[in-house]
């Protein structure tokens with residue numbers, strides 16, 4: 001039986017309520033993070049296609065510097081470790097740049113959207 005207002009969980013029955021509730025919140029936040037990351041990558045892939053068509057390089061270090069400064073300040077205001085915030089951004093951007101390199105290679109090889117140079 002489910003309790004109204006309490007998220008269904010796959011925790012074992014002997015887990016205390018307070019811990020179960022905290023874990024339900026963590027699960028909701030993790031789900032939100034997955035959706036946010038999926039949207040961010042969907043957007044960065046569009047940027048990758050645009051940059052490949054405009055023959056711009058996959059990475060933009062000066063843009064990244066501005067993002068790091070902004071995110072570090074946001075993290076400090078939010079009570080999140082700015083070192084962690086920077087590491088997390090860099091981890092994501094590294095993956096984005098890999099996608100951009102793949103997109104540029106595909107367009108250069110005539111596959112993908114076939115709109116390179118259009």
Ligand SMILES: C=C(O[C@@H]1C=C(C(=O)O)C=C[C@H]1O)C(=O)O
Pocket residue numbers: 044047058059060061063064067092093096097100
């Ligand atoms: C998305 C871009 O490409 C790269 C990835 C970035 C990101 O994931 O935020 C930022 C700068 C670029 O190195 C961009 O140029 O805007």
